Amino acid sequence: MRKETIEIGEEYGPEYKGRYTFQEISWAKRSRIIQKHTKYSQVTGQVQSSDYVAIQAETIMASLKEQPEHKPITLEKLLNEENGVPIGLGELFSRIANRLNSLTVEESRFLSEQSAEANRTQQSLSTDSAKSSDGQSSSLENSQPKQSSNSS
Numbered sequence: 583m584r585k586e587t588i589e590i591g592e593e594y595g596p597e598y599k600g601r602y603t604f605q606e607i608s609w610a611k612r613s614r615i616i617q618k619h620t621k622y623s624q625v626t627g628q629v630q631s632s633d634y635v636a637i638q639a640e641t642i643m644a645s646l647k648e649q650p651e652h653k654p655i656t657l658e659k660l661l662n663e664e665n666g667v668p669i670g671l672g673e674l675f676s677r678i679a680n681r682l683n684s685l686t687v688e689e690s691r692f693l694s695e696q697s698a699e700a701n702r703t704q705q706s707l708s709t710d711s712a713k714s715s716d717g718q719s720s721s722l723e724n725s726q727p728k729q730s731s732n733s734s
Contacts, residue, residue, distance in 0.1 A: 600650030
């Protein structure tokens with residue numbers, strides 16, 4: 583299995599200084615991580631939601647085989663929104679784990695976009711119709727702005 587070792591200085595803070603070794607994980611382990619954080623419809627089997635941040639954090643932890651003795655990286659630290667790892671360090675660890683585990687550029691971009699979107703938007707319970715302020719129903723299809731076909 584492929585391995586990658588990096589040496590981190592104090593650029594992310596003195597608590598993260600040290601040597602980190604990452605190793606490729608098995609296909610089965612990667613699949614189990616994804617399934618653990620993905621909710622499927624019991625009726626259709628389609629994906630209802632996925633926690634992309636948790637998938638990435640668990641992939642990093644599964645790949646992280648060695649770190650400094652004081653163990654600065656934990657799953658909780660990767661998932662913590664207030665006192666988590668610095669963005670740059672998390673992104674570096676993500677790139678290494680994705681490269682070792684053969685995540686393609688497209689898959690990586692998809693996961694990054696999905697986790698960014700999940701933080702900005704919430705899904706509606708119903709997208710069939712909406713009522714206007716005067717109480718009449720109208721199709722969302724008709725009330726959505728149309729994209730311009732002009733090109734510059």
